[in-house]
Structures are given as C-alpha cells and as structure tokens.
Amino acid sequence: MAGAGIHPYHHQQWPPAAAPPPPTAAPAAAPPAPPVHHPPLPAPTYDEVRTIFITGLPEDVKERELQNLLRWLPGYEASQVNYKGEKPMGFALFSSAQLAIAAKDALQDMIFDAETKSVLHTEMAKKNLFVKRGMVADSNAYDQSKRPRTGGDYTHTGYTTPSPFHPPPAPVWGPHGYMAPTSPYDPYGGYPVAPVPMPAPAPVPAPSSYVPVQNIKDNPPCNTLFIGNLGENINEEELRGLFSAQPGFKQMKILRQERHTVCFIEFEDVNSATNVHHSLQGAVIPSSGSVGMRIQYSKNPFGKRKDNNHPIASPGANGAPQALTYQ
DNA sequence: AGCACA
Numbered sequence: 001m002a003g004a005g006i007h008p009y010h011h012q013q014w015p016p017a018a019a020p021p022p023p024t025a026a027p028a029a030a031p032p033a034p035p036v037h038h039p040p041l042p043a044p045t046y047d048e049v050r051t052i053f054i055t056g057l058p059e060d061v062k063e064r065e066l067q068n069l070l071r072w073l074p075g076y077e078a079s080q081v082n083y084k085g086e087k088p089m090g091f092a093l094f095s096s097a098q099l100a101i102a103a104k105d106a107l108q109d110m111i112f113d114a115e116t117k118s119v120l121h122t123e124m125a126k127k128n129l130f131v132k133r134g135m136v137a138d139s140n141a142y143d144q145s146k147r148p149r150t151g152g153d154y155t156h157t158g159y160t161t162p163s164p165f166h167p168p169p170a171p172v173w174g175p176h177g178y179m180a181p182t183s184p185y186d187p188y189g190g191y192p193v194a195p196v197p198m199p200a201p202a203p204v205p206a207p208s209s210y211v212p213v214q215n216i217k218d219n220p221p222c223n224t225l226f227i228g229n230l231g232e233n234i235n236e237e238e239l240r241g242l243f244s245a246q247p248g249f250k251q252m253k254i255l256r257q258e259r260h261t262v263c264f265i266e267f268e269d270v271n272s273a274t275n276v277h278h279s280l281q282g283a284v285i286p287s288s289g290s291v292g293m294r295i296q297y298s299k300n301p302f303g304k305r306k307d308n309n310h311p312i313a314s315p316g317a318n319g320a321p322q323a324l325t326y327q
Numbered sequence: 328a329g330c331a332c333a
Contacts, residue, residue: 217328219330224330226329226330228328228329228330229328229329230329253331253332255329255330255331255332257329258329259329260328260329261329262328262329262330262331263331264330264331264332294328294329296330298330298331299330300330300331300332302331302332302333303332303333304333305333
C-alpha cells in the first residue's frame with residue numbers, strides 16, 4: 001500500500017491518455033474577436049521564449065543523445081548543440097514557455113554522464129531556437145515532429161508510445177551524486193497534464209524519492225549491505241518490500257535500536273549488493289519521513305564469522321589438518 | 328553515526 005508516492009515508471013506510457021486541456025487557445029493566427037474567457041493555460045504568445053539553454057554537456061555529446069533525452073519531455077519540438085567554443089551548448093525548443101520552463105526544471109542538475117561527471121545546467125534561452133526547415137523533420141526519427149506543433153496537446157487519440165523504449169529506469173548514483181528524484185527527470189512533475197490515472201499502482205516497490213547522501217565512509221564491498229539513516233518511524237514491511245524485490249536479494253535483518261533502526265541485507269553476490277548500493281542510495285520511502293537511507297557495505301558480511309580467534313583445527317589451504325604437522 | 332546473525 002501507500003502507493004501514493006510510488007512511481008511505476010516501468011509502466012509508463014509517455015503521453016498520458018488523459019485529455020486534460022480543452023483546446024481553447026487555438027494557436028491559429030486568428031484575430032482576437034470572440035470574448036472567450038481565458039483558460040488557466042497561458043495563452044501562448046508567439047514571441048515568448050520557449051527555448052532552454054543547456055550547459056554542462058560532455059564535450060563528446062551527440063545531438064542525437066540530447067534529442068533522445070529531450071523527446072520525452074512534453075512539448076519538445078527541436079534541439080540543437082553548438083560545439084563552437086570550449087563547451088557544447090544545447091538549445092531545446094518547446095511548444096510553449098510553460099513547457100520549456102517545466103523541461104528546464106526537469107533537466108536542472110541532472111547527471112548526464114556519471115563517468116565524466118557531467119551535470120546539466122539549464123536556463124531559459126535569450127531567444128528562441130531557430131529551426132531550419134527540414135533539419136528536424138528529415139534527419140530525425142522522432143514522431144513528435146510530425147504532430148501538430150502545438151506541443152503539450154496529447155489529447156489527440158491514436159498516439160501510443162512508439163517503441164518499448166522508456167526513459168532510463170534506474171537512477172544511477174555517483175559517489176556523492178545527486179540526481180533528480182526517481183527517474184532522472186520526473187516527467188509528470190509540475191506538468192500541466194492531468195493527474196495520470198495510474199491504472200494499476202504497480203506493486204513494484206519503489207522509493208518515493210531520493211535525497212543526496214554524502215560523506216559516506218564505506219567498507220570493502222561484500223554481499224551484505226548495511227542500511228542506516230532510516231528515520232525513527234521506519235516501517236519494516238515497507239523496507240522489506242523494497243529490498244526483497246531487488247535482484248539477488250537473499251535475506252534481511254532489521255535491527256531496532258534506541259533511536260536508530262538499521263538493517264542488513266544479504267545478496268547472492270557482491271554484484272547484486274553493489275547494484276543496490278548504487279541504485280537505492282539516498283532512497284526515501286514513505287515511512288522514513290524525508291530522510292534518505294544511507295547504504296554501506298556491512299562490516300560483517302553474512303556468512304563470514306566476525307572474530308574466530310580460536311583456531312578450531314585450523315585447516316590448511318587445502319583442508320589438510322595442519323595441526324598434525326607442528327612439532 | 329547507528330554493524331547482527333551464523
């Protein structure tokens with residue numbers, strides 16, 4: 001339960017089928033004759049800046065990379081990378097200023113490439129991106145360029161996600177990296193689309209958000225994770241639900257202490273542990289309040305004895321009882 | 328920062 005904050009991005013269908021905005025603001029260049037009362041939607045004035053400026057791209061960024069990222073954002077129309085100068089500069093045009101702002105916020109501080117530590121910085125552009133005719137539509141495959149340029153209008157029927165591709169499913173965390181909550185961007189957050197009628201609150205447990213975690217002193221990688229900073233009211237069911245769904249999960253032990261509840265999770269191998277170490281670092285689940293869990297490798301992994309200083313017939317490397325050989 | 332159980 002508590003599915004309110006869960007974000008089943010695995011099932012997402014990008015353009016929601018919901019049909020929120022009444023097509024009131026007809027973008028046609030019609031004279032403003034009829035006294036239509038203005039809808040909450042900002043009537044798009046066509047000289048408004050609806051382009052965002054993106055820096056922080058790695059130097060080897062490809063136009064296509066940026067496009068493949070941006071195409072998931074509502075209202076995306078076109079983008080371009082200028083390579084002149086030291087750093088590449090990206091521009092992306094959206095169908096309205098509002099959608100551009102939403103996209104700007106969605107991309108702000110997102111980790112574009114963890115390897116090169118590229119973190120995006122976005123701001124509104126000074127002026128709109130000029131889309132050369134043919135440039136966009138011809139050389140690119142994304143369907144959006146064909147739809148009636150009034151972006152944000154997903155109300156027309158027949159649009160289904162063109163491919164099984166979906167945005168990066170799991171957030172990747174750098175050692176101290178912070179990435180926007182849940183998925184690199186939250187496609188629904190702050191967007192003028194109606195509350196998506198989430199069909200099935202997918203039982204896939206997922207954190208409701210993430211919070212940066214820093215200054216972690218860690219232990220050598222092993223098959224067991226130590227989870228701390230869980231908050232005082234942590235719900236064990238919730239914890240278990242989350243971790244037991246992780247690939248390679250074997251068992252978990254929750255330890256309630258005075259103020260700090262901690263838990264240990266054993267995985268089948270170090271690899272599975274490592275994946276979770278990264279993917280859930282800083283994860284926030286509803287009962288943990290607003291704190292992000294801290295994940296470290298355990299000091300004492302499952303299956304390894306802590307301190308066996310009493311040599312019970314200490315076997316040799318091959319198992320031969322060495323005890324017999326001493327003189 | 329809080330690391331137990333076999």
